[in-house]
Amino acid sequence: MAFLEVVVVTSLALWLIYKWLTIHDDEFKKRNIPYEKPYPVVGNFGKAMMNKESGQKTILEFYKRNKRHKIVGFFDFRNPVYFINEPEMIKKICIKDFDHFPNHTPFINVDDDPLLAGILTIMKDQRWKDMRSILTPVFTAVKMRNMFPLMNECFSECMKNLKTKFSNGSCELEMKQFMTKLSNDIIASTAFGISINSHEDPNNQFYNVGQSVTNFRGIQMLKVMISNVAPWILKYLGIKIFDQEQTDYFMHLVIDAMKYREKNNIVRPDMIHLLLEAKKESAQYWSDEEIVAQCFVFFFAAFENNANLICAASHELMSNPDIQERLYEECLEIKKELRDQPLNYDIANKMKYMDMVLKETLRKWSIGPITDRVCSKDYKIKDEFGNFAFEFKVGDRVWFPISGLHMDERHFENPEEFIPERFSDDNKRNIKPFTYLPFGAGPRSCIGNRYALMQAKAMLYYLVVNCKLERSENTVKDVFNDMRGFNITPRGGFWIRFVVRN
Structure with a gap:
């Protein structure tokens, strides 16, 4: 009898767990939206979670299979989300409505x-x-111009370290690790107000804590998944996504710096100073956590993404020598104009071909493959012809497949090819609105796009004007298919050979 009771209770528990895990599986069927059958727990991210492909590839391939649908259902783990594939609908959701x-x-x-x-x-x-509204002035061209010298110090140290690696005029380098150190030092300087050289001291505390915060793999990835699927489990166990020691480190770093600066009247053109100014001018109360959070966000928005952008652009320049040569010629003109002075914000923004190269990199690589919104009040959407398409309910989640739109031959001819000229003054006006969304769209678009582009333009300038980028024996042949999980770095790394220019 006791054995039978155990079997019954266990079976009932398993059935309840199964029902809970699959409770949303008929969401799209009930609302007459096409979808693909999900796996339990992981939804449509099965291959990415099993490490068979990257999450970015999962999204891109899903888009390719379903781009004929204006709206299609996708399961983000156990959560149903609505893919919006039509640019006009994206415009309505992001801007008009x-x-x-x-x-x-x-x-x-x-x-x-x-x-x-x-x-x-x-x-x-x-x-x-x-x-x-408070933070928008922080990222204006004027503020970025003032912040640029801080970045230049980091670029200088980065290039100095690169030059020590040359032997017989060349060296092989795994770009991701190298650029992550640069990204870390720039964030430390421009966001947290401290000077660090991670190339000389790769074990510094700021770098180690920063890497642990952005390392969404292993246990950290498991906690993120549980947070999405069943946040009550983490709450019951008293587990947080980030260890208290990590968040305390950043809290003390920022708050102590702010107190010291206010007491000693120190001015430094970084994020802490800009936040101090914004706080004084604001009529609203800011908690310490809210202030630190705006510095902390750089790790999520800039630490990995900025390094990935430079790596991706470098890989494309290495793979397309003719494009690299044209960019080199532009950089040489800039170098002559600078007359041995460091690059500055205004001169960096004059590099038109550099801008085209980065825009094409952001199109082909889609550093952020999706952006999202959640419906706050019921909404009936119409398609581009004015016909009723669907009624969203409060709480519905929508995704905009940036990588899919960017790689759709209907919007970009020969999307697999790297063609910076798509973004020339003559051609960019032909790009259909809301098919190119590297930084999102509307009021919720990325506030730090100037910051990201400023860093990438400057670093690429210093790399290209000093070195020729070539393939090495370790260069991965098919980078996109070598990626796994929720990481856009190939397993084999971003290996490039740097050859000193005469």
């Missing part, structure tokens, strides 16, 4: 973490609107 979709879906549960809840991309409704 933004008040129906004003928020992102938090990528992690932040109910019990005031620091993470204070991150701009996670904030909602009026609280987000207030913070966005």
Whole structure:
């Protein structure tokens, strides 16, 4: 009898767990939206979770199979989301009817973490609107111009370290690791107000803590997945996405720096100074967590992404010598104009071909493969011909498949080819609106796009004007298919041979 009871209870428990895991599986069927059958727990991310392909490839291939549909259902783990494949619909949701979709879906549960809840991309409704209006002036051209010398110091140290690696006029380098150190040092300087040289001291605390925060693999990835699927499990176990020691480190770093600067009247053109100014001018109260959160967000938005952008652009320049040569010629002109002075913000923005190269890199590589919104009030959407298409309900999640749109031959001819001329003054006006979304769209678009492009333009300038980028024996042949999981770095790395220019 006892054995039979155990069997019954166990079976009932397993059945309840199964029903809970699959409770949303008929969501799209009930609402007459095409979809692909999900795997339990991982949804349509099965191959990425089993390490058979990257999450980016999963999204791109899903788009290719379903691009004939204007709206198609996708399962983000156990959560149903609506892929919006039609550019005109994206425009309506992101801009025209933004008040129906004003928020992102938090990528992690932040109910019990005031620091993470204070991150701009996670904030909602009026609280987000207030913070966005306060932070927007922080990223103006004037502020970026003032911040550029801080970046230049990091570029100088980076290039100095690169030159020590040359033997007989060349060296092989795994770019991701090298650029991650640069990205770390720039964030340390421009966001947290401290000077670090991770090339000389790769074991510094800031670099180690920063890497642990952005390392969404292994246990960290498991916690993120549980946070999405069943946040109550983490709450019950008292587990947070980030260890308290990590968040405490950044809290003390920023708060102590702010107190010291206010007491000693120190001015430094970095994020802490800009936040101090914004806080003084704001009529609203800012908590310490909210202030630190705006510095902390650089790790999620800039640490990996900025390094990936430079790596991807370098890989394309290496693979396309004619494009690299044309960019080199432009960099030489800039070098002559500078007359041995360091690059500055205004001169960097004069490099038209550099801008075209980076825009094409962002198209082909789509560093952020999707962006999202969540419906805040019921909304009936029409297609580009004015016909009723679908009614969204409060809480519905929508995704815009950036990588799919960027690689769609209907929008970009020969999308697999790297063609910077797509973004020339004559050609860019022919790009269909809302098919190119490297930084998102509308009021919720990336606030730090100037910061990211400024860093990438400058670093590529210094690399190309000093070195020729060539393939090495370790260069991965098919980078895209060598990626795995939720990481756009190939397993074999971004290996490039740097040859000193005469």
